[in-house]
Amino acid sequence: MRIAIVAGELSGDQLGQGIVALLKKQYPHAIIEGIGGPGMIKAGLTSLYPIETLSVMGVVEVLKHLPAILKLRHGLLKHFRIHQPDIYIGIDAPDFNLPVELKLKKQGVKTIHYVSPSVWAWRESRIKKIKKATDVVLAILPFEEAFYARHGHKAVFVGHPLANKVALEEDQRSAQTALQLDQNSKWVALLPGSRAQEISRLLPLFLESLIQLKNKGYEFKVVLPVAKSSLYSLIDTHQALIQKLDVKVIDQKAHQVLQACDYVLLASGTATLEAMLYKKPMVVGYKVAKLTEVLVKKMIKTPYFSLPNIIAKEALVPELIQSDLTANSCAKALQQYFDYPEKVSSLKQRFYQLHHCLIQDADHKVVAEVEKLLNS
Structure with missing residues (x-):
């Protein structure tokens, strides 16, 4: 056979x-x-x-x-x-x-x-x-x-196979221990995608948005899992921003990073579903070439583009696409989670319900x- x-x-x-x-x-x-x-x-x-x-x-x-x-x-x-x-x-x-x-x-x-x-x-x-x-x-x-x-x-x-593998209840501490992350800090995970063009378009915006939050006095640490070795050279082009934030760069292990973090900035795609299964408050962004935007925009029929929102049929998480995705808009969206913990708690409960449905x-x-x- x-x-x-x-x-x-x-x-x-x-x-x-x-x-x-x-x-x-x-x-x-x-x-x-x-x-x-x-x-x-x-x-x-x-x-x-x-x-x-x-x-x-x-x-x-x-x-x-x-x-x-x-x-x-x-x-x-x-x-x-x-x-x-x-x-x-x-x-x-x-x-x-x-x-x-x-x-x-x-x-x-x-x-x-x-x-x-x-x-x-x-x-x-x-x-x-x-x-x-x-x-x-x-x-x-x-x-x-x-x-x-x-x-x-x-x-x-x-x-989704990951729905069976991810526990319904959070176990953040064990992942932080495995990754040697400080358990007394809030962690923001960056998942800008696994494609070169995604890294180029999204990573600098994500990093700049976090610098804005740092400048406002918000305290957190940043972790970046690198999907594959071929992306390291591209990530290194943003070394100045990475060093400014003292980003902890980890080889692969995206699932463990999602489990360990408190908040996520990430590219639209399957990773948004994975972040939902780990019950993580997220800000979803995406940018494509201008021509791609013009061609695709006329054909889109859904009001949402991130999987948590599509499955829930409501705007659970912020979606920032094309010109709406800026360092400033990204920072403001993420800031909401820091400022309103009750919003985080409500969101996690909805994610729990959606997770249960996908098992x-x-x-x-x-x-x-x-x-x-x-x-x-």
């Missing part, structure tokens, strides 16, 4: 790690190959290409890297024509995975797409392509199963759907 599984970025690698481990246990003699990061590789995936090639977001950014991405896709499809898999699991990265899934499905390969594209938020017309490309969509948000049912396609709500034993549910397809 041959199982293909492709993740396009580190958040997808985290989703895929448990799946690969369970598949190896369920099918010990199967060849499991595709594209993954360190987690999936450690679990037993043979990665045919580096995951970094696909870790690009935004219309303009993708155009810059398009030749390399197309070359990779061509090579991957050629490999799967020669070594046809029994099933293909595309984890997120819809702009890459859906065309691959479509071609492979035409070859008779069973296809699963894990993590629904945000078709309920923008470009709803993509549902037609998803229906053609996939046998089933595995959804991490509770309302998505019904959305697909209305469009006549099978989707299964599997929850579904996702890894086992995904593998169960794989088995159903393989046996059909």
